[in-house]
Amino acid sequence: MIVVKVGGAAGIGYDTLCDDVQSLREQGEQVVIVHGGSDETTRLAEQLGHEPQFLTSPSGHTSRRTDAEMIEIFQTACCGRVNKRIVRQLQERGVNGIGLSGLDGGLWRGRRKKAIRAIEDGVTRVVRDDYTGTVDEVNDGLVRMMLDAGLTPVLSPPGLSRDAEPINVDADRAAARTAAALGAETLVILSNVPGLLREFPDESSLISELARTDLDTALEVAEGRMKKKVLAAQEAIEADVPRVILADARAEEPVARALRGEGTVIS
Template identity: 45%
Template structure:
C-alpha cells in the first residue's frame, strides 16, 4: 500500500510524532510520500520582513492568501526551509528521505493564474498580479522511481506554473497538492491537522464524524466543514475522484498519528460517498 501523508503547517502542529510514525511505516515496508504545508511559517516570515500578508475571498467563499511577487519570494524561502528541516528529521529517524518541491522535475505542473476573482466589500472584482496556479499534472514517474529505490519523497509547493510557455514557481494549496499526488498514485491520503477530524459541530469535539460512505453523509460533511476544513474536504473530493481509495482527516499530534488514522481514528472519507452522490444527481 502507498500512503500520502500531508503534515499541516499550522502553529499547533508538532511534526515530530508524525515523522517518527513515518519511520515505523517505512520500516514495515509501506511506501510513503510526505507532503507538507507551511502557511504559518510564511506568515511569520512576512511579519519579520515587515510585509503585511493579504488574504482575499473568492466568489465561492474560500479565503486564501493573495500571492504577489514579494510574497512569492518569501513563500519559496519559507517552504524551502521547512522542507529541509523535515527531510533532516526523517533522516534522523533512519528514513532515506529526499526533498522536492513542485518545480523539481515538474512534479506539480499546471497553468499560472495571474489574475483571480475576489469579493471586496460585497462586490466581485478581478485582482491581478497573482502568483498562483492550478495543478493539472503530477509527475508520478518521478515519485514511483524514488519509491522503488526505497527513498521517501518529501514534497511541497511551489508548483511549476506554465506562464505562456515559461515555467515559473507559483503558489498552490498544500492539501490539494497532496490530493493530486494521492490521486496519481492511487494512494490512501492522510491529512494530518491540529484537530481530531471533522466535527458535526466545529465547536464540539464530541461530534467527530467517524466515517462518510454515502451521498447523504457527504452532503452533511460539506455542511459541517467550516473555514480551513472546507479546503480539506475539497482536497479530499479531488483525491477520491482521481482514484484515491480513501482519505482520512486526523490529529497530527496524536500518538503514531498516521498509523492510528489508518487503523480507524479520525474522519474516514470513502470513494463510495462520491459515487452515491453522482448517482443521486
Template identity: 35%
Template sequence: MIVVKVGGRVIKNALDNIIESLVNYGGKAILVHGGGDIVTDLSKRMGIEPVFVTSPEGIRSRYTGREELDVYVMGMNLVNKNIVTRLVSKGKSAIGISGMDGPTVMATRKKRIMIIDERGKKRIIDGGYTGKINSVNSEYLMRLNEIFQLIVIAPIAVDMEEGVALNVDGDQMAFNVAKAVRAEALLLLTDVEGVLVDSKVVGRLGPDEAANLSAKIGPGMNRKLLMASESVRAGVSKVIIASGLVPNAINSALEGRGTVIS
C-alpha cells in the same frame, strides 16, 4: 504507498510528533507539507507584510505577489529541508523536493481571482503567483519511490508556459498527488480530530455522503470533503481526515481514528 498531508499549524506546533509518526509508520509514504505560519514569520522578519484575501466562499488565503513569491519559495523549501534533515538523522531514506523539481507538479497561473474586499463587495484582482494544478508526473514520483522510503514535497508548482514557480494549495497538491499514484490511503493530518458535526467526529462517509456534507460545513473543511469525494472516485482507496497532534498520528489515523471517506 500512502500520501500524508500535514497542515502548517501542525508543522509549526507538533513537528516532532509528525517526525516520530513517519519513523514509526515504517512503510513508504509521500509527505506533502504546509508551512504558511512559518512563511508569514519569515516575511515579517524581512520587512514584507503578508497579504491575505478572502474568496466569495469565505476561504482566506495568502496573496502571492512577485516579492512574496520569493519569500514563499524560500520559506517552504526551508520547511522541506528541515523535515528531511530530521528524517535522515533518524535513519530514514528520504528526499525533499517541490513540485518544480522534475518537474513533478505542473500548474497554470491564475490570471484573475475574485475576492471579497474590506467593504464586503466582490472584486476581481490580478491573480499574482498562485496556481491551479493541471497534472502530476506520476512516473517521476514512482521512480523516486523505488529509491527512497519517504518523499517530502513542498507545495510549489511550476507554470511551464510562463516559466514561473507558483504557490499552490497544499490540500490541492496532496489530492492530486494521491490520485496520480493511486495511493492506498490519503491522510489529512490537521489540528482537529476529524470532520465535526454537532461537536462530534463523523466516523465514516461514502463519497456521495462526503460531497453532500460539504455543502453544510464550514470553509476549509468543505473543500477537503469535496476533494476527498473526488479522490475516492478517482481510485484512491480511502481518505482519512484526522488529528496530527495525537501520538503516533499516522498509524492512529490508519487504524480508523478520525473521519474515513471510502
C-alpha cells in the same frame, strides 16, 4: 503506498509524524509526505516586514494574496524552512528523506489563475498579478523512481505554471492529486483537529465515517481550513483513491492512529 499530508499550524510538530514514518518504512511500507507552508510563510513575511494579506472571494472563501514578493517568500518558507526541517528529522531516524518542491523535475505542473475576483470594501474587483494556481499534472514517474530507490519523498509547494513561474498551490489538493497519480491506497490528511466536526469546534462532534455520496453535504458542514481538506478528499476519492482519512496531527502516532481508523474515514 500511503500519502500523508501534514499541516503546519500552531501545535503541530513533525516528531511524531517522523516516528510513524520510520515505523512504516521498517514494515516495508512506502510513504510519501506532502506539506504546506502557510503558517511559516506568514511568520517569514512578518519577519521580513511584508505584511501578509488575504483575499475574500464573492462566495466568502479566504485565500492568501500572493503577489510577486509573496510568492518568493512562500517559496522560501516552504522549500527552505519546512521542507528541510522534515527531511532532517527523517534523516535523524535513519529514514532517507528527499525533499522536492513542485518546481523540481516538474513535479507539480499547473495553471496560474489569470484573474481572481475579490471583494474589497463591498466592491468586487479583479486581481491579475496574483501567483495562485492549481496542480493539474503530477510527475508520478519521478516520485516512483525515488520510492523504488528506497527514498522517502517529502513534497512541497510551490507548483510550476505552464510559463515556469512558481505558483501558490493548495497542498491538501496537491496531495490528493499526488495520491491519485501514484495509485496510493490511502491518503491521510493531518491537521490540528480530530477530523471533520459536525459542530466546529466541538471535538466530541467528530464524524467518524463518511460515504463518498455524503461529501457534498460534508463540504457544507466544514469550516475554514477544513473546507479545503474535504474538497481534497473529494478530489482524491473521485480519482479512485480508495480511502481518505482526516485525522489529528497533535496525537502520538498520528499516522498509525489514522490508519487504525481514528478520525474521519472516507471511502
